[in-house]
Amino acid sequence: MRFLISGGAGFLGSHLIDSINGEIVIVDDFSTAKYFQAKSNIKVIREKIERFDTTEKYDVVIHLASRPSPEDYMQYPVETALSNSLGTYRMLEIARKSDAIFIYSSSSEIYGDAEIIPTPEDYWGKVNPIGMRSCYDESKRFSEALAMSYYREYGLDVRIQRPFNVYGPRLREDGSYGRVISRFIVQALRGENITIYGDGNQTRSFLYVSDWVEATLKMIYTNGIKGQVFNIGSDKETKIIDLARMILKITGSKSNIVFLPPREDDPRRRAADIKKAKELLKWEPKISLEEGLTRTINWFRSVIS
Numbered sequence: 183m184r185f186l187i188s189g190g191a192g193f194l195g196s197h198l199i200d201s202i203n204g205e206i207v208i209v210d211d212f213s214t215a216k217y218f219q220a221k222s223n224i225k226v227i228r229e230k231i232e233r234f235d236t237t238e239k240y241d242v243v244i245h246l247a248s249r250p251s252p253e254d255y256m257q258y259p260v261e262t263a264l265s266n267s268l269g270t271y272r273m274l275e276i277a278r279k280s281d282a283i284f285i286y287s288s289s290s291e292i293y294g295d296a297e298i299i300p301t302p303e304d305y306w307g308k309v310n311p312i313g314m315r316s317c318y319d320e321s322k323r324f325s326e327a328l329a330m331s332y333y334r335e336y337g338l339d340v341r342i343q344r345p346f347n348v349y350g351p352r353l354r355e356d357g358s359y360g361r362v363i364s365r366f367i368v369q370a371l372r373g374e375n376i377t378i379y380g381d382g383n384q385t386r387s388f389l390y391v392s393d394w395v396e397a398t399l400k401m402i403y404t405n406g407i408k409g410q411v412f413n414i415g416s417d418k419e420t421k422i423i424d425l426a427r428m429i430l431k432i433t434g435s436k437s438n439i440v441f442l443p444p445r446e447d448d449p450r451r452r453a454a455d456i457k458k459a460k461e462l463l464k465w466e467p468k469i470s471l472e473e474g475l476t477r478t479i480n481w482f483r484s485v486i487s
């Protein structure tokens with residue numbers, strides 16, 4: 183099988199390509215990729231996805247390219263909105279001409295400040311269309327709408343996933359790229375203050391990256407899921423303050439916890455209803471938060487100074 187993967191050099195992509203058998207072409211602008219290592223069965227094209235075009239044919243087209251870290255995408259709102267609109271259009275066109283399976287990696291962010299927790303796929307979301315996060319959540323929503331339009335108008339084999347806060351080794355920790363888990367781990371290992379935005383009572387549900395890879399492989403190889411959307415996440419909700427305490431405990435760190443002003447439009451609660459993925463994909467997460475954090479911390483110990 184021939185795979186085209188946008189964002190294949192990023193955090194999710196770098197794990198996915200380790201588990202895929204076949205010929206793989208990656209399109210990535212390397213704007214956020216840090217821990218990618220080239221391999222012989224992988225061709226890398228260095229290009230922005232919204233500018234990429236090809237006459238080559240693929241069996242599976244996977245669109246991952248996007249800046250996922252809020253502080254980072256807020257600094258690059260135009261680039262973020264384009265990779266999730268024009269970029270999606272480019273990838274859909276390539277998939278249509280190839281008659282390929284098209285997998286779009288959307289986001290739990292499309293639910294915004296959700297009022298139903300755990301959130302099922304048929305919840306429509308509560309999103310600020312002109313807020314600081316709109317470059318990301320609204321463009322992800324548009325991408326889903328565009329992908330479903332290709333499914334309805336051209337019969338394209340579209341499959342949409344909504345990942346919830348995936349973490350693990352190779353998650354960037356530096357500057358604005360850091361997500362909450364990578365940032366807290368590095369702060370703990372270096373003995374720096376753990377920076378909580380707001381009171382720490384906001385929640386997320388965290389998914390270890392190998393569980394995300396397994397779900398994505400199931401989405402590629404399961405028949406009869408054309409035009410379907412799946413939450414790919416955990417139904418276990420964790421308060422950010424409790425996450426900080428777990429990381430302090432596992433690392434044995436003496437770092438202090440400090441409370442900073444809340445992030446604008448920060449969703450208060452997030453957890454995935456995964457009944458649909460359990461039923462149709464026969465998938466559910468296997469790695470507990472404690473186990474995943476331990477593995478991630480061990481990896482960070484080996485790469486940071």
Ligand code: UDP
Nearest residue numbers: 252361362363365377378379384422445448
């Ligand atoms: N967060 C925090 N301190 C940080 C980074 C993040 O308290 O240094 C909080 C953030 O306010 C949010 C949660 O952790 O409530 C998850 O943030 P992240 O940037 O990982 O991604 P998000 O889920 O918001 O897209």
